[in-house]
Amino acid sequence: MLTEKDYKDGQILLIDKPLQWTSFQVVNKLRWLIRKNFGIKKIKVGHAGTLDPLASGLLVICTGKFTKRLQEFQGQIKEYTGTITLGATTPSYDLETEIDQTFPIDHISENNIEDATLGFIGEIEQYPPVFSALKKDGKRLYEYAREGEHVEVPPRNITISEFEITRIQLPQIDFRVVCSKGTYIRSLAHDFGKTLKSGAHLTALRRTKIGSFSVDDAITVQSFENQLQTKIETA
Numbered sequence: 547m548l549t550e551k552d553y554k555d556g557q558i559l560l561i562d563k564p565l566q567w568t569s570f571q572v573v574n575k576l577r578w579l580i581r582k583n584f585g586i587k588k589i590k591v592g593h594a595g596t597l598d599p600l601a602s603g604l605l606v607i608c609t610g611k612f613t614k615r616l617q618e619f620q621g622q623i624k625e626y627t628g629t630i631t632l633g634a635t636t637p638s639y640d641l642e643t644e645i646d647q648t649f650p651i652d653h654i655s656e657n658n659i660e661d662a663t664l665g666f667i668g669e670i671e672q673y674p675p676v677f678s679a680l681k682k683d684g685k686r687l688y689e690y691a692r693e694g695e696h697v698e699v700p701p702r703n704i705t706i707s708e709f710e711i712t713r714i715q716l717p718q719i720d721f722r723v724v725c726s727k728g729t730y731i732r733s734l735a736h737d738f739g740k741t742l743k744s745g746a747h748l749t750a751l752r753r754t755k756i757g758s759f760s761v762d763d764a765i766t767v768q769s770f771e772n773q774l775q776t777k778i779e780t781a
Contacts (some may be wrong), residue, residue, distance in 0.1 A: 550584040556612030560764035561605045567767075569596045572605055575767055580609065583774050594619035595727075595756060600641055601628075603753035604761040622757030623707070625724045629750035630735040632717040632742065639675045639732035640748040649745040656714050662741045663709040666734065671701040675732050704729045718749070 548557065563572055577591040592613045594606040603626075606619050633651040637643045676699065705726040713720035723731060732748045739746025754761045765773070 550586060553580055553584070553589060554610040556608065556610040556615075558612060558615075558759075559607040559609065559770065560759055560761075561607055561770065562761055562764040562766050563597050563602055563605045564766070565602050566599055568599050569593050569605055572767060573607065576607060576609075576770065579771050579774055592616050595624070597753055598640070598642075598732075598751070601751040601753065603751075604756055604759060604764055605753075606756050606759055619756060619759075621727050623724060623726065623755075624729070624753060625708075625722065625755035626731050627712070627720070627722045627752050627754055628731060628748060630719045630721060630738060630746050631749045632719065632739060632744055632746045634717075634747060635736065635739065635745035636747045637676070639730075639736040640751075645747075647745055649739070651717055651742075651744050654716065654742050654744060658742060659711055659714060659719060662738060663711060665741060666706050666709050666738070669703055669705045672704050672730065672733050672737070673701045674699055674730050675736070702728055706734075709734075722754075724755075 559576065561572055561576070563569065573591050573593050577589060580589050580591070581587065589609060590611075590613045591607060591609050594608065594616045597603060597605060608616055608619075632649075632654065634645045634648045636645055676697070706723060706729065707726075708722065708724035710722045711719055712722055723729075723734065725731075731751055735746050735748040752761070
């Protein structure tokens with residue numbers, strides 16, 4: 547049974563982030579629950595890598611002294627599964643914004659799709675989405691984008707070690723990707739559409755692994771709350 551001292555000395559919590567929650571909201575909720583249940587004023591809690599509100603899956607949360615290890619976990623290889631929808635683009639490259647252009651997909655075969663993945667394996671240059679939390683001149687890129695202001699965003703070098711198509715039911719394609727820190731799966735979806743001489747956007751995303759941590763071992767925020775409450779009541 548974990549105590550207040552255990553959380554302050556440091557714990558690694560694997561949380562399955564629900565859709566529509568921000569990573570920040572999950573961290574805040576867990577911090578509040580720990581403080582409330584142990585009656586303490588302060589406890590450090592942080593996460594090792596943001597997930598968009600429209601994505602679900604693994605968040606590695608550290609408490610107390612283990613928050614010093616967040617950077618170590620952030621740099622580890624990540625695995626995602628999701629769905630790319632062909633034939634249309636959105637400004638955000640996902641469902642956060644409305645479709646702005648449509649494209650034909652009649653020319654796309656299963657072989658085209660499988661062949662297209664090969665061009666993304668290895669170290670590649672990738673442009674982050676304009677709707678992202680990256681900063682330029684002290685301002686978030688999504689703030690520029692929402693104001694309709696165009697900004698030049700330099701590409702980044704990222705590494706994709708695996709890119710597997712797991713289901714094709716056009717216009718939808720399901721995939722699994724293993725990639726380095728800094729990879730935007732939304733940008734991958736957008737670029738994948740271009741490679742197929744069409745358009746594409748990300749319509750589902752789930753993070754399944756960070757390093758050796760797996761979402762299979764993660765619990766929901768509600769389960770964490772229930773466990774914490776049970777431990778307090780039985781202490």
